[in-house]
Amino acid sequence: MASNWKVFRQKLGNSWSQLPYLGRSLTLVWQAAKKWTIVWASLLIIQGLLPVATVYLTRQLVNSLVAALDVGVSRENVIPILILVALMGGVLLLTQVLGSFLNWVRVVQSELVKDYISALIHKKSMEVDFAFYESAEYFDRLHRARQDAFFRPTALLENSGSLVQNGITLMAMAAVLTQFGVWIPAALLISTLPAFAVILNYSKQNYNWWMKATADERRSWYYYWLLTEKDSAAELRIFELGDYFQSAYQSVRRKLRSEKVKLAKNESLANLGAGAIALLITAIALTWMLWQVLLKRLTLGDLALFYQAFNQGQTLMRNLLQNLGQVYSNMLFLGNLFEFLDLSPQVIDPPTPKLAPTNLNQEIKFENLSFWYPGSNKAALENFNLTIPSGKIVAIVGANGAGKSTLLKLLCRLYDPQQGRITWDGIDFRDLSIQNLRRLITVLFQKPVDYNASVAENIALGDLLAIAKLPEISNAAEAAGAAEIIDRLPENYHTLLGKLFTGGVELSGGEWQRIALARAFLRQAPLIILDEPTSAMDSWAEADWLERFCQLANGRTAIIITHRFTIARRADIIHVMSDGEIVESGCHDELLALGCRYARSWKTQMQVN
């Protein structure tokens, strides 16, 4: 018995360990919609008192009717009855009006909260480390945080409000019932306790299931995405993968559905048992009241009042406990949102950042740098040293997995190395503010984003200050070899790109790449990093682009990561990477003369071409 009590207390303790989230959720709702929350709370209190007024008016009405029937109908008897009827009508009308008003207030409030939470999630998504985007755990967290986050805070507020409202009504009802015996409110309480136990237990079980099911849920979303998105549409058709992914989706859904249905079945059965107990207690209380009326200890008005009050009391009590259960359940779920919002990045600004340079005067240096990806036990770079002199075009070549993109990520401070450092004219990258450092760099990524926006906006996103400056935008387009493509578009720089929105025009892969290149060029940064800049260009376009680039880069420092030796040969210095190390360095002719890895690969590429 003692150990059972201990287990119960422990369970209760665990259950309410989420309680701090209640205050945080309510604060969140308050911050999102202050005025509306005040209106909402006032309406709830008024609504809480209206049922008690109805119960009292019913008693008065029944007693007045009985009295009128006893002494015969007269003008004096009928007027108070009519007044009571009018009052009851007024209360009912008010209940309706307040109900409708409250619904409207709820919609406004929940829309405001939704947008507020979206803003918080978006802000945090931009704050967290890039590393989060390369981990399944992050996506599980994000999925859990955003899935229900939009409605749960308002639901929590709603539940808490209903809890207060039902509590007010219930206390008033309990006071009414106490006049027939103290045991009656106690019976009311006991009759609903089993239902409460069921609610608490199944809230926790549902939550545990939901946590466990996150990975499968995400997998089903992924299959759904594959089956409905443009990116995968062509490949799925050519390889006839539709049925394959549909059945994969259905199999995951079948598993999730059967677990959920089983849980719901058990919950319904438990609820049935709890309902039967409540019914039995009601029957006992009602029989006792009828007996009292037969013994003429109570009036028919009393019986009507009792019946209403007990019935309503029981519903209220059930609602109240249900509210408690929902508060608990919403808190459990909101824990995920707050856990996500509490994530803190590791790549952060120094307490007192050094003054950012405006140019690269000497060099960027990787000094004895070692880096391994989180969760990986193999170093991507180990004791790595590299110097990028200012004003030069430096090519990094190497086989797949050699570590080239890792260099790029470290240069952009998407990651920090575990050992060693990278310096900009002798200043450690970590001593600069992240924003200032990133403003010194412009990047063309291997897979740039195709923004479904106008051409001008697509380019201007490289430097938002240039959003309304068409001459600068067209200069960048010219430099990237995109001007001719844009001239052919129906509305030139104002043409909407992409097929996501009506009227959009689709570009080829190489054309998109040039738009992205223009975006990178627009940013007047001293360091240009290009990751496979010509991968989607034909060889004529590549030669043309290369010419422009060499002119344009004049004076600026450029790092080109490439597999194409036709690009690499134009660089001032070529570094060959293998397995996280620089294995050869020099200009094209020097590396050919060396006759090693670069020379062999060059010959192979030239033969193929």
Ligand SMILES: Nc1ncnc2c1ncn2[C@@H]1O[C@H](COP(=O)(O)OP(=O)(O)OP(=O)(O)O)[C@@H](O)[C@H]1O
């Ligand atoms: N997010 C990651 N988590 C763990 N390991 C990673 C991650 N990204 C890359 N790696 C590993 O780090 C090593 C270097 O990868 P990197 O992407 O830098 O190669 P790369 O030279 O750019 O290759 P490619 O030419 O194919 O683009 C590889 O062994 C790769 O498996």
